[in-house]
Amino acid sequence: MKRLVRFDWAIKKLLRSKANFDVLEGFLSELLEEDIKIRNILESEGNKETADDKFNKVDLLIENSKGEIIIIEVQVEDQLDYIQRLIYGTAKAITEYIKESMSYSEIKKVISISILYFDLGQGDDYIYHGITRLTGIHSHEDLKLSKKQQEEFQKSQAYKLFPEYYLIKVNQFNDLAKDTLDEWVYFLKNETIKDNFTAKGLKAAKEKLDVMKLSEEEQVSYKYYLESLHDRASFYESTFVQGEKKGRKEGREEGKKEKAIEIAKSLLQLEIDIEKISKVTGLTIDEIEEIG
Numbered sequence: 001m002k003r004l005v006r007f008d009w010a011i012k013k014l015l016r017s018k019a020n021f022d023v024l025e026g027f028l029s030e031l032l033e034e035d036i037k038i039r040n041i042l043e044s045e046g047n048k049e050t051a052d053d054k055f056n057k058v059d060l061l062i063e064n065s066k067g068e069i070i071i072i073e074v075q076v077e078d079q080l081d082y083i084q085r086l087i088y089g090t091a092k093a094i095t096e097y098i099k100e101s102m103s104y105s106e107i108k109k110v111i112s113i114s115i116l117y118f119d120l121g122q123g124d125d126y127i128y129h130g131i132t133r134l135t136g137i138h139s140h141e142d143l144k145l146s147k148k149q150q151e152e153f154q155k156s157q158a159y160k161l162f163p164e165y166y167l168i169k170v171n172q173f174n175d176l177a178k179d180t181l182d183e184w185v186y187f188l189k190n191e192t193i194k195d196n197f198t199a200k201g202l203k204a205a206k207e208k209l210d211v212m213k214l215s216e217e218e219q220v221s222y223k224y225y226l227e228s229l230h231d232r233a234s235f236y237e238s239t240f241v242q243g244e245k246k247g248r249k250e251g252r253e254e255g256k257k258e259k260a261i262e263i264a265k266s267l268l269q270l271e272i273d274i275e276k277i278s279k280v281t282g283l284t285i286d287e288i289e290e291i292g
Helices: 007-013 018-032 051-055 082-096 147-153 180-190 202-208 216-250 253-269 274-281 285-291
Strands: 038-042 057-064 069-075 110-116 127-130 164-169
Touching (some): 007 216, 018 110, 018 202, 082 110, 253 274, 253 285
Antiparallel strands (some): 038 057, 127 164
16 A cells, blocks of 8 residues: 555645645545535634644634534644643634624534544543533423524524534544544554545545655655654653653752753754743743743
């Protein structure tokens, strides 16, 4: 099986092109279990290429043919408050696309999809789906919309108006593809597509995400990206993990402070935000600024 480019890099470099929408449409159709058509790729503060790329945050903001907003985010590195970030992301998408003069009925439905290469929370499954249900305390029935509301919003129940969340924990997948959605997860994990896979969009992905078909400039960019992932993993292991073990073993406050300063110096060289360094090291912002 030929090697394909990683999906997170493809989202950032290749899949924004209208010519490649069929790949994304296939993935979304399999996950959401409906025929998804992309109207356009939206731009916002969250999905532009900025200095935040060093934290490996990859966002894609999509408007489908029904006017719904779909957020696709790929996260490689562990983040303790990732769930809270999802809440912020959907709230931001809602507020960005409604003007002050509009009524609340103009609020767009938001679907948040996270492709995660770390173990978020506790649970044995590899795909999680979250919705907001309004349930009667006594009747235990879901709140339904009135007939007039159903006609206006084209939805039958209240929960369908709220944001939805999908979490795909790639590393939890056991590589046994039992259905077409599993075929996509297999690709996300292994960067290969088996010849017998039939999921929507995978045929196009196999053709368009072939490493050997990248331009020379794209191949250089992709190689650099892969190297940066290895560097980040190595840096995390050598500074955070080993540093914590050494600090616990020494058990001296002075040693911990020295280690924190060393880590802070390394993070400053990578131009990581001072507030993030403060959270990681325990140093105050003033102490970090003195180091710089």
